[in-house]
Amino acid sequence: MPIYEYLCQGCQRKVSLLILNPSTYGRPKCPSCGSAELERIMSRFRTLRSEEKRMEKLADPSSFTGLDENDPSSVAKWAKKMGKELGDEAGEGFDEMVDQTMEEEMNKSNDGESLE
Numbered sequence: 068m069p070i071y072e073y074l075c076q077g078c079q080r081k082v083s084l085l086i087l088n089p090s091t092y093g094r095p096k097c098p099s100c101g102s103a104e105l106e107r108i109m110s111r112f113r114t115l116r117s118e119e120k121r122m123e124k125l126a127d128p129s130s131f132t133g134l135d136e137n138d139p140s141s142v143a144k145w146a147k148k149m150g151k152e153l154g155d156e157a158g159e160g161f162d163e164m165v166d167q168t169m170e171e172e173m174n175k176s177n178d179g180e181s182l183e
């Protein structure tokens with residue numbers, strides 16, 4: 068799952084970021100205050116049983132139906148669905164963050180179009 072969770076040291080908010088390519092993403096920034104002081108939240112889901120069940124459901128192959136990893140709009144649709152499942156846990160502005168990430172991804176893939 069390409070959704071990473073951080074605790075922002077700047078505004079103390081919990082933020083969820085969609086990161087498809089960690090190697091090319093660069094330094095994550097808080098969508099709320101722009102701070103780069105983000106502390107990665109690890110294994111949060113393992114501590115909560117109900118969350119665990121929910122994530123199991125999300126990890127079910129059927130929830131990936133129609134997902135084409137090479138198609139940014141398809142990934143965006145899927146990620147928003149994930150965001151809805153996570154509800155408040157995904158944080159404010161999650162959809163906007165997905166849109167922005169996908170826009171960047173689409174710009175990147177446009178650059179590589181001549182390779183195909």
Ligand SMILES: [Zn+2]
Binds near residue numbers: 099
């Ligand atoms: Zn912040």
